[in-house]
Amino acid sequence: MCQVYAGQAPETYEPVTRRIRLNGHSTSIRLESSFWRILDDMARREGMTTPAFVSRLHDEVMELRGETRNFASLLRCACVIHASRGDARPAWAMAAE
Numbered sequence: 001m002c003q004v005y006a007g008q009a010p011e012t013y014e015p016v017t018r019r020i021r022l023n024g025h026s027t028s029i030r031l032e033s034s035f036w037r038i039l040d041d042m043a044r045r046e047g048m049t050t051p052a053f054v055s056r057l058h059d060e061v062m063e064l065r066g067e068t069r070n071f072a073s074l075l076r077c078a079c080v081i082h083a084s085r086g087d088a089r090p091a092w093a094m095a096a097e
Contacts, residue, residue, distance in 0.1 A: 020051045022058045022071075029054070029072055038079040 017030040031039075036050075043053035057078065061068050068074060 018050075020054055022055055023062070029075070031072060031075060035076055035079050038082060039075065042078075042082055 012034045013032045015030050016033050016036050017028050018036065019026060019028050021027070039054065040050050043050040046053055048056070054075065057075070058068060058071060061071070061074060
């Protein structure tokens with residue numbers, strides 16, 4: 001069982017920092033590369049660039065909640081929701097590419 005998880009390529013969980021503009025402010029977000037791949041796919045499906053998609057998601061969270069206490073965690077959870085709906089390829093499939 002653990003080989004599926006432990007045997008993944010280190011590149012899939014390598015942290016990657018991207019600079020993004022949120023609410024007119026330049027910031028950086030650090031996520032594992034697998035999450036960035038899923039976010040890239042989510043953005044592509046919406047016909048947007050990843051920065052535009054992430055910025056819109058941030059705006060919507062601000063509108064609904066008034067704050068984003070841990071936006072990186074929210075992005076990871078959005079990826080989990082996306083994957084659990086069957087909308088994303090599993091991480092092991094991405095690692096095989």
